[in-house]
Every structure is written in structure tokens, then in C-alpha cells.
Amino acid sequence: MTSDPSGTELDAPALRKRVADFIAAHDPATTGRTDLLAARFDAGLAWVHFPEGLGGLGAPRSLQSVVDAEFDARGAAPAGREGLIIGLGMAAPTILAFGTPEQRARFLKPLYTGEEVWCQLFSEPGAGSDLAALGTRAQRDGDGWVVNGQKVWTSLAHRARWAILVARTDPDVPKHQGLTYFICDMSAEGVDVRPLRQLTGEAEFNEVYLTDVRIPDSQRIGAVGAGWKVAQTTLMNERVSIGGNTEPREGGLIGVVAGIWRSRPELRTPGLHDALLKLWVEAEAARLTKERLRQQLAVGQPGPEGSAAKYSYSRLNQEISGLELELLGQDGLVYDDWSFRRPDGVDFTQRGAGFHYLRSKGNSIEGGTSEILRNIIAERILGLPAEIRVDKDVAWKDLPK
Known part of the structure; x- marks a missing residue:
């Protein structure tokens, strides 16, 4: 059992009490968002598995979900964090793993509070x-x-x-x-x-x-x-950040398409029914696999399994968005939102079918192309023979450019 310096055991009940005491001292209704996050960092309740003084308590990583759920239940979830995914999901674990004490002290807190993107x-x-x-x-x-x-x-x-x-x-x-x-x-x-x-x-x-x-x-x-x-630490965390988020059943794009199927019976054909069932089962299998991955992360560090999660996320988004267009027919071809914007993130559930179809094409490129991820899955997870690489021992300057 992990203990803090005062000797208090850091288990789930102890952390729930810490959150309750924190909320009592920092009312979310009257405390500004940045101030609340800064106080949470100082209390060691940002990333509980990080060391003390760096947003954590040195507790098992598995207890992070307990803390997050408790803050959420008390109306103090850190909303509006979409634009911080690179800092929170990629820079922070890399700085913790390889940064100097000075770098950790300088960058982790403003990264967590969102003061620095x-x-x-x-x-x-x-x-x-x-x-x-x-x-x-x-x-x-x-x-x-x-x-x-x-x-x-x-x-x-x-x-x-x-x-x-x-x-x-x-x-x-x-x-x-x-x-x-x-x-x-x-x-x-x-x-x-x-x-x-x-x-x-x-x-x-x-x-x-x-x-x-x-x-x-x-x-x-x-x-x-x-x-x-x-960079490997960054990339493994990146793929989990993109493809490893857990969702409820019928969460994400499959829920959107299933909703269309239920609400518009005139769209149904036997062939489309079979296609929807197939993708629904695959999406559910991917969801459960990602849940297992998150549980593995709770007791260790992300490994090549994150590449499989990201690959399945990309493939399913593209196939499901294609089925959505088939279901909607000519209505799905309407795309009247071609305006220049600079969003901080992508929420597939809040946009139309045309956006889903176009935007999902980027899923197999961003965060590692699907071709590279297949190699990682084959070599590092399945143990298949490595792809022949003739440039492995050649100086970079001598490679064809």
C-alpha cells in the first residue's frame, strides 16, 4: 500500500476524502478555472502517479480514475481541455520521463492549468x-x-x-x-x-x-x-491519446449512425442492416479492447498496444462514416459548412455526415499512419519477422533524399 510522507495510506477511500477536503476549501462555483486547476496541481490531484510537487502523490496510476470521477461527481471536472491534448497527453509524460528537475518544475504546472498550450x-x-x-x-x-x-x-x-x-x-x-x-x-x-x-x-x-x-x-x-x-515515449502516449479514449456503448460515430438507422426506417435495406451490424460489433469490440488498454495503463506505461487502438479507431471512423453516407443517400452529400475556422479539436458527434466522411480521412494519417501502425502491431505485438530495412545502418547524409 502506498503512503504519503505523513504515513496516510493512499487508497481509493483516502483519495476520495482528499478530493472532498479540496472541494470544501476550493468551491468550484466561486474559484476561477485556472486557480482551481493550479490548486489541484499543488494538492497532488492532477496526475496522482506523478511525484509530489509535480502534480502528484506518487500513488498508483490506477487511482487516477478514482480522483477524476470524484471531481466530476462534485461538479469540478476540468472542462474545456480540448486544446491541451498535446501538452497533457504527450509533452507531460515525456518531460516527466526524461526532463531535468528544472524542466519539470518550470513546465508541468502551466501545462496542466492550460496557461501554456x-x-x-x-x-x-x-x-x-x-x-x-x-x-x-x-x-x-x-x-x-x-x-x-x-x-x-x-x-x-x-x-x-x-x-x-x-x-x-x-x-x-x-x-x-x-x-x-x-x-x-x-x-x-x-x-x-x-x-x-x-x-x-x-x-x-x-x-x-x-x-x-x-x-x-x-x-x-x-x-x-x-x-x-x-520520441518513442511521446509517440506511444500520443496514440493512446488519439485512439485509446474509453466511451460508453454506442459512443462516438457508431452511436450517430445507429441513431439514424432507428429514427429513419425508410432508409433500411437488408444489405445496409448487415453492414451496420458488422460495424456495430467491431466498434463494441474496439471499445472493450480500449477499456482493457486503459486498465493496463493504470499499472504501467503505454506500449505498442496503443498503436492497435489508434489503428482500429482510424479504420472504424472511415468505414462508419462511409456507411452513414450510404444510409442518408443524397441527403448525405450536402455539405454547406465549408468555412475557414481554426478549431482546437474535433467532435464527430456534433457535426454532419459530410464532415464525418471528409474529416475521417485524416484519421489514418495523424498520430502515425496506418501503414506504420500495422508494422508496429505485426512486429512488436504479434512477433512477426521485421520488415527488411536496408537503410538501418547507413549514415543519414548518404540516404536518397
């Missing part, structure tokens, strides 16, 4: 699926680094204060060995953010140009050349 500078136009082939260069200059390159598909870059960045610091070694991981100030001179308009008309994503951007060495995470190892 984060983005992810990983993908590049010439190295999307093959992240290790990226060409953005970081060159040592005194006590810092100078970065030049281009990144793409960057959610929230137009709002972000900070970015997690992987850049090449040594082109003379094989591609996986010459990478280093940094924290990039998005307000620094030389950072140019440009919107990327999508099929939907919106621009969730951006392309980011880095021209002689200076990064102090104090904002390097992990050792020089260890960027690939650090």
Missing part, C-alpha cells in the same frame, strides 16, 4: 511516415542550438507557447542515432506558422518554418543523439 514539431514534408528520416537540423552554437527546417501537420501551432521538437544533430550516423529532442519556444524569432486548409474547409493543422531559431541547451530533453528514444 503545446504543439508537436515532428512530421516533415519529406519524412511523414518515416519520422527518423527527418531533416530539420539543429547545430550547436555556444551554449545553445540553431535550428533550421520545416514541420507539417502541426495541430495548435497557431496557439502554442511551446513545442516538443525533434531535430537532426548528427547527419553522419544512421538516421535513428542522430536525433535530439528539444523544447522550442513558439514565440522565438524565426518561427513562422502558416495554416493548412483541409478538405473540410477548416485549418486544425499548420506548417511551421524554422529559420535560425535559437534554442538554449537547457531546453534539450534527454542526451544529445537520444532523440529517437525520447
Whole structure:
């Protein structure tokens, strides 16, 4: 049984009492959102498995759901967190795992409260699926680094204060060995953010140009050349963040399509009925699998299983949205919302069939392409022979560009 420094056992009843005492001292009705989250962080009730002083209590990760449910029941759930998914789901666990004490103390609290938004500078136009082939260069200059390159598909870059960045610091070694991981100030001179308009008309994503951007060495995470190892922590958490969220039965897009089926009997045909049943069963199997994954995460760290969750999420969204168009016929082809907006996230249940169909095409690209995820599932979960990689031991500078 885990105990805090005072000797109090940190079990579910003890944490429920902590939340009750916290709410008694910080009334959600009269305490501002940022102040409430800051106090929750200081009380160790942000991420209970994090160390004390960093938003946690050093408790088992499995108890996080107890704390979250208790805050929710008392009307103090941290609403409006959609634009913080990269900071909360990717930057925070990476900084905890590899950051210095100074980096943890500086970045974790404003990240949690939402005072500082984060983005992810990983993908590049010439190295999307093959992240290790990226060409953005970081060159040592005194006590810092100078970065030049281009990144793409960057959610929230137009709002972000900070970015997690992987850049090449040594082109003379094989591609996986010459990478280093940094924290990039998005307000620094030389950072140019440009919107990327999508099929939907919106621009969730951006392309980011880095021209002689200076990064102090104090904002390097992990050792020089260890960027690939650090990035794996980010990527595994990213795939869980995108595809591993648990939902109630008929949650998400399958619930939308099932609702159409029930409310409009004139749309039904035997063939569409069979297609809906098939996807309903697959969505339910995926939901239960994700629930099991979340339970595994409660007692450890995310592994390659998150890739399977993200892959199934992408495939099902695309197939279900296609069935929705078939059900609606010509009504499903109407798309009159092609306006330029910059949303912080995507809620498939709040939009129409045309949006579902168009936006779901990006699901198999963002957060790791489905092709790469299939390789991960095959090699790391199923134990199948690895795909032949002829460039594994070739210096990056000698690879075809």
C-alpha cells in the first residue's frame, strides 16, 4: 500500500476524502478555472502517479480514475481541455520521463492549468511516415542550438507557447542515432506558422518554418543523439491519446449512425442492416479492447498496444462514416459548412455526415499512419519477422533524399 510522507495510506477511500477536503476549501462555483486547476496541481490531484510537487502523490496510476470521477461527481471536472491534448497527453509524460528537475518544475504546472498550450514539431514534408528520416537540423552554437527546417501537420501551432521538437544533430550516423529532442519556444524569432486548409474547409493543422531559431541547451530533453528514444515515449502516449479514449456503448460515430438507422426506417435495406451490424460489433469490440488498454495503463506505461487502438479507431471512423453516407443517400452529400475556422479539436458527434466522411480521412494519417501502425502491431505485438530495412545502418547524409 502506498503512503504519503505523513504515513496516510493512499487508497481509493483516502483519495476520495482528499478530493472532498479540496472541494470544501476550493468551491468550484466561486474559484476561477485556472486557480482551481493550479490548486489541484499543488494538492497532488492532477496526475496522482506523478511525484509530489509535480502534480502528484506518487500513488498508483490506477487511482487516477478514482480522483477524476470524484471531481466530476462534485461538479469540478476540468472542462474545456480540448486544446491541451498535446501538452497533457504527450509533452507531460515525456518531460516527466526524461526532463531535468528544472524542466519539470518550470513546465508541468502551466501545462496542466492550460496557461501554456503545446504543439508537436515532428512530421516533415519529406519524412511523414518515416519520422527518423527527418531533416530539420539543429547545430550547436555556444551554449545553445540553431535550428533550421520545416514541420507539417502541426495541430495548435497557431496557439502554442511551446513545442516538443525533434531535430537532426548528427547527419553522419544512421538516421535513428542522430536525433535530439528539444523544447522550442513558439514565440522565438524565426518561427513562422502558416495554416493548412483541409478538405473540410477548416485549418486544425499548420506548417511551421524554422529559420535560425535559437534554442538554449537547457531546453534539450534527454542526451544529445537520444532523440529517437525520447520520441518513442511521446509517440506511444500520443496514440493512446488519439485512439485509446474509453466511451460508453454506442459512443462516438457508431452511436450517430445507429441513431439514424432507428429514427429513419425508410432508409433500411437488408444489405445496409448487415453492414451496420458488422460495424456495430467491431466498434463494441474496439471499445472493450480500449477499456482493457486503459486498465493496463493504470499499472504501467503505454506500449505498442496503443498503436492497435489508434489503428482500429482510424479504420472504424472511415468505414462508419462511409456507411452513414450510404444510409442518408443524397441527403448525405450536402455539405454547406465549408468555412475557414481554426478549431482546437474535433467532435464527430456534433457535426454532419459530410464532415464525418471528409474529416475521417485524416484519421489514418495523424498520430502515425496506418501503414506504420500495422508494422508496429505485426512486429512488436504479434512477433512477426521485421520488415527488411536496408537503410538501418547507413549514415543519414548518404540516404536518397
